[in-house]
Every structure is written in C-alpha cells, then in structure tokens.
Amino acid sequence: MSQDSFDFRQFSIDQTGCAMRVGTDGVLIGAWAGESCATDASLRCLDVGSGTGLVALMLAQRFPQARIEGVEIEPTAADCASSNAAASPFSERVNIHAGDFLAPSFLSTVPASGYDLIVSNPPYFRASLHAPDRQRTVARHEGDLTLEKLMEQAARFLGPNGLLALVTPYDRLGDLRMYAASSRLMPTRL
Structure with missing residues (x-):
C-alpha cells in the first residue's frame, strides 16, 4: 500500500479492545497542524x-x-x-509512549533541540457529566492535564521556532489566550 493511499479508517478500533473512535477533532488537527511547515522538513x-x-x-503521512x-x-x-503505529507504513518513524506528559520523567524523552511541532486534541470538558467508562472520561474531561498545564509544558518542550497546535471549543478561547x-x-x- 503506498503512503498516498493509506486508509486511516482502519484505525478506529483494533483487536486490542481499544474502544476510542476516530473523531472530527482529531481528523481536523491531523490535517491542519503544521501547515506552515515544509512537507520535506525533518521535523x-x-x-x-x-x-x-x-x-x-496523519502527521507521519503528511511529513x-x-x-x-x-x-x-x-x-x-x-x-x-x-499497535496502530506498528501496523502502519510509518512504523519506523512513529513511536508511542505510555505515560504522563506532565511527569518529570517525560523530560528525558524530549529532544535536546526541542520539538518543532506539538499537537493535542486535549481533554477540555471541565464541569460536565462524566462518561460511564474511565477511558472516555480521561480522553474528554480535564483532570490533571488542564489546558493551562498543557500549554506551560508544551512551551518548555518547543524548540526556538516550534509550533503548538490545539483543538479547543470556542468557549475556551479566553482561557487559551490567557494561558x-x-x-x-x-x-x-x-
């Protein structure tokens, strides 16, 4: 399968029991993030x-x-x-870490020059009803990873000309600007 014909629909649910689904926010940020970067750049x-x-x-396919x-x-x-990264044609360039972005130990994985692009479709619900399953609640509701902490940590890990791309609802725009x-x-x- 060529990289041009790669079908992301196969990644909505896999055999490991992952019940997270591909959503519009993820597709939008995957298509939009880093649009000002050269597609042949070593990001x-x-x-x-x-x-x-x-x-x-999506970033691996675009860059x-x-x-x-x-x-x-x-x-x-x-x-x-x-599993999805390993099964993709981009497996040599995509590595997923199980861990906490805010943990001090995560710092050891950050490249010395920082990241050129950090993307996130962060959990942004604050005071709404939680989902019945823990996995969906973690994915959708602010817990330890608040928008403020996400932006603070991303700013530490970005390189000199690095970009941060986020998807947030419009009602968080004031918070986004302040943070x-x-x-x-x-x-x-x-």
Whole structure:
C-alpha cells in the first residue's frame, strides 16, 4: 500500500479492545497542524494524548521526513496507538509512549533541540457529566492535564521556532489566550 493511499479508517478500533473512535477533532488537527511547515522538513513532532494514534499517523503521512512521538496516559489507549503505529507504513518513524506528559520523567524523552511541532486534541470538558467508562472520561474531561498545564509544558518542550497546535471549543478561547500569554506563546492562527 503506498503512503498516498493509506486508509486511516482502519484505525478506529483494533483487536486490542481499544474502544476510542476516530473523531472530527482529531481528523481536523491531523490535517491542519503544521501547515506552515515544509512537507520535506525533518521535523520532530509530539502528539500529546495520542488516543488511537490517528493524529500521529496523519502527521507521519503528511511529513515523510518527520519523526513523530506520541504520549498517552491511558494504558489501553497507549497500547492501541502503539499497535496502530506498528501496523502502519510509518512504523519506523512513529513511536508511542505510555505515560504522563506532565511527569518529570517525560523530560528525558524530549529532544535536546526541542520539538518543532506539538499537537493535542486535549481533554477540555471541565464541569460536565462524566462518561460511564474511565477511558472516555480521561480522553474528554480535564483532570490533571488542564489546558493551562498543557500549554506551560508544551512551551518548555518547543524548540526556538516550534509550533503548538490545539483543538479547543470556542468557549475556551479566553482561557487559551490567557494561558498562551502566561506561557510566552503567541497565537498565530485561530
């Protein structure tokens, strides 16, 4: 199968029991993030909250010279993303870590020059009803990974000209601007 004909639909559910589904937000950020980057650039990318690995795999398809890492805190989802990456034509360039993006130990995985692109479809619900299953709640509701902490940590891990791309609902725009300013990040596109 050529990289041009790669079908991401096969990654919605796999044999490991991963029940996370491909959603519109992930597809949009996978198609949009890093659009100002040259497609032949040797980028270092990080997908925070990898879920099924969809965004990491879309970045690998769009940027053939890029090295993509994903980090996923929920163990079953991390296994799912790892399986999907291993089964893809991009397996040599996509690596998924099971772990916490906010943990001090994660720092040891960050490249010395930082990341060129960090993407996330973060959990952004704050005060809404939780899903009945833990995996969906972790994926959708702010817990330890708040928007503020995500932006602070991403700012630490970005290289000098690095980009952070997020999907958030419109009602979080005020928070997004405030946290960007406090993290010394400048919005370039909304």
